[in-house]
Amino acid sequence: MSRLPDGVRREVEALLCAGHSDWEVHRRTGAARRTIRCYRMRLGLPVYMAAEDSPACRHGHPFPENVARYPSGGLYCLACAEIRKREYHASNYEPVQPDEVAIERAVAGDPARLTPRERSAAIAQLDAWQLPASVIAERVRCSPRTVHRARSRQRAAV
């Protein structure tokens, strides 16, 4: 256990005695959490458990506006759940890939349902053959206006 300077130690002990969680004390004083835990044990204070009447969750999100219950009855913090959800989505995000077969079929004149991205890919391939917009529109089953728009978007992107 690392020794804290006297001022910080007194601050940590005061915050722990006031009923704050290790996280909250860490946030306010900058002391390491394992050090704070040692001080908690030395003071004989129980491990911080968030209850419905606590001032905050372990991470300092204010209660009761962040209190929620699992169907089984357990307590959890809405703000923490939102953070975990964001982290999960940030690390699992995968952009949708265009369906190459659908594009090929559209180019061959047998379009399935196309996403906008797939449609403009098919239009780009047909454009390479220098077909008129009306013919392309018929093949991809969209309006000529859609073809013109896709063309100008592609020209702008180059």
Ligand SMILES: [Zn+2]
């Ligand atoms: Zn929380």
